[in-house]
Amino acid sequence: MTAALTRRPRLGDWRSHEELAASRRARLPEVLSQAARTPFYQRRLTEGATLEDLALTTKQDLRDNYPYGLLAVPKEELATYHESSGTAGRPTASYYTADDWHDLSERYARKWVGITASDTFLVRTPYALMITGHLAHAAARLHGATVVPGDNRSLAMPYSRVVRVLHDLGVTLTWSMPTETLLWAAAARAQGHEPGRDFPNLRALFVGGEPLSPARRRRIAELWGVPVVEEYGSTETGSLAGECEHGRMHLWADRAVFEVYDPATGRLGAEGSGQLVVTPLYREAMPLLRYNLEDAVEVSYDDCPCGWVLPTVRVLGRSAFGYPVAGRAVTQAVLEDLVFQLPAGDEVLFWRARAHADLLRVEIEVPDARREPATRALRAAIDEALRVPCEVTGVAPGTLVPRTVLTGVHDVVKPRSLFGADEDWDKALLYY
Ligand SMILES: [Zn+2]
Numbered sequence: 001m002t003a004a005l006t007r008r009p010r011l012g013d014w015r016s017h018e019e020l021a022a023s024r025r026a027r028l029p030e031v032l033s034q035a036a037r038t039p040f041y042q043r044r045l046t047e048g049a050t051l052e053d054l055a056l057t058t059k060q061d062l063r064d065n066y067p068y069g070l071l072a073v074p075k076e077e078l079a080t081y082h083e084s085s086g087t088a089g090r091p092t093a094s095y096y097t098a099d100d101w102h103d104l105s106e107r108y109a110r111k112w113v114g115i116t117a118s119d120t121f122l123v124r125t126p127y128a129l130m131i132t133g134h135l136a137h138a139a140a141r142l143h144g145a146t147v148v149p150g151d152n153r154s155l156a157m158p159y160s161r162v163v164r165v166l167h168d169l170g171v172t173l174t175w176s177m178p179t180e181t182l183l184w185a186a187a188a189r190a191q192g193h194e195p196g197r198d199f200p201n202l203r204a205l206f207v208g209g210e211p212l213s214p215a216r217r218r219r220i221a222e223l224w225g226v227p228v229v230e231e232y233g234s235t236e237t238g239s240l241a242g243e244c245e246h247g248r249m250h251l252w253a254d255r256a257v258f259e260v261y262d263p264a265t266g267r268l269g270a271e272g273s274g275q276l277v278v279t280p281l282y283r284e285a286m287p288l289l290r291y292n293l294e295d296a297v298e299v300s301y302d303d304c305p306c307g308w309v310l311p312t313v314r315v316l317g318r319s320a321f322g323y324p325v326a327g328r329a330v331t332q333a334v335l336e337d338l339v340f341q342l343p344a345g346d347e348v349l350f351w352r353a354r355a356h357a358d359l360l361r362v363e364i365e366v367p368d369a370r371r372e373p374a375t376r377a378l379r380a381a382i383d384e385a386l387r388v389p390c391e392v393t394g395v396a397p398g399t400l401v402p403r404t405v406l407t408g409v410h411d412v413v414k415p416r417s418l419f420g421a422d423e424d425w426d427k428a429l430l431y432y
Helices: 017-035 039-044 059-064 098-108 132-142 159-168 178-190 214-224 332-339 368-386 403-407
Strands: 078-083 093-097 120-123 146-149 173-176 204-207 228-234 238-243 249-251 256-262 267-269 272-280 291-300 312-315 323-325 328-330 351-355 360-365 390-395
Touching (some): 093 098, 098 132, 098 228, 098 238, 120 132, 120 159, 132 173, 159 178, 159 403, 173 178, 178 204, 178 403, 214 332, 228 249, 267 272, 323 351, 332 351, 360 368, 368 390
Parallel strands (some): 120 146, 120 173, 204 228
Antiparallel strands (some): 228 238, 238 249, 256 267, 256 272, 291 312, 351 360
């Protein structure tokens, strides 16, 4: 394929959805011929087939074709290999060439808060196997920023170090799951810093990988005093949507064909509610045709005041599924929104809930002085919004997120076998 020579569209290259659709159609023959180079699609693609003729590619198809059943290029052209996070069993593999990486990095960097050479960018998502850390890292490098690699799954980077780095280096941009930013806020306070005051260089928090309700998002933005910029994607596809300055997520519909699949009827459409199905238009290593991400979404072609001629998406993800309590479905999204609608002065950052057959049990971390009003207010809000029997308990700060997690520092040592007489030789070899 000549993708390296193909000019990929830039935001603003088109004026209407029709123009954009025409450019996608023009691209499809090349996408199909690239797919035909893979063992998997060789079996599926019949002579003269168009995208509309094809069955969906499922996550199970990817697992069944682990590791290289969807490889379309000689292996020496691969730049990276990844696997999705997930449970045990056969992994979902994905792989990219160097040119695929240009497309990935460009899409990631398309947020309304841009990345510049003067930025110091903390990447706080996993680097091991998954794509997320590398994606932000590559996008930041592409724009000349200074990257601080701060993998959230590495023992070398406990919360105390995150706070030190954010503070001492004057980090301007971060990339993490939304929950991380709340943990940083608590860790900052545990070290005597105030998030909204003592990190004056911070410009924005880039977040993704986890559903985020409007109230939690507002709370995070208030706490840190900067915008929260959401993004949506997956390890198999990279970034698929990013946020405009009006807080809406736009699908990168110039870089992929997006469809919405209704599992109840089996119908595929361009908009509405259902599961998001994606056909990336600029993939060398691992073409995907009608790949069903199985995330619940709502896609709309309504105009957005930002002026981007791109459909918008609301990602409900797994948060669309609830647990039954007394015959009603309780979702995390609704509960989260109620918790974070409590006044900021209640200082509630962490909570958990359990759906029993006829009782919803909720625990919030709240300081003693605010325990009574906060639990009373939340109970009333749940009663009003969900109408299920509930018990709200205020627990002391440190109960759900132990203080040692926020303040602890691990030794990062190298393996060795010889120790002095007064040293702990239990640290031999197993050095982490
Ligand atoms: Zn917009």
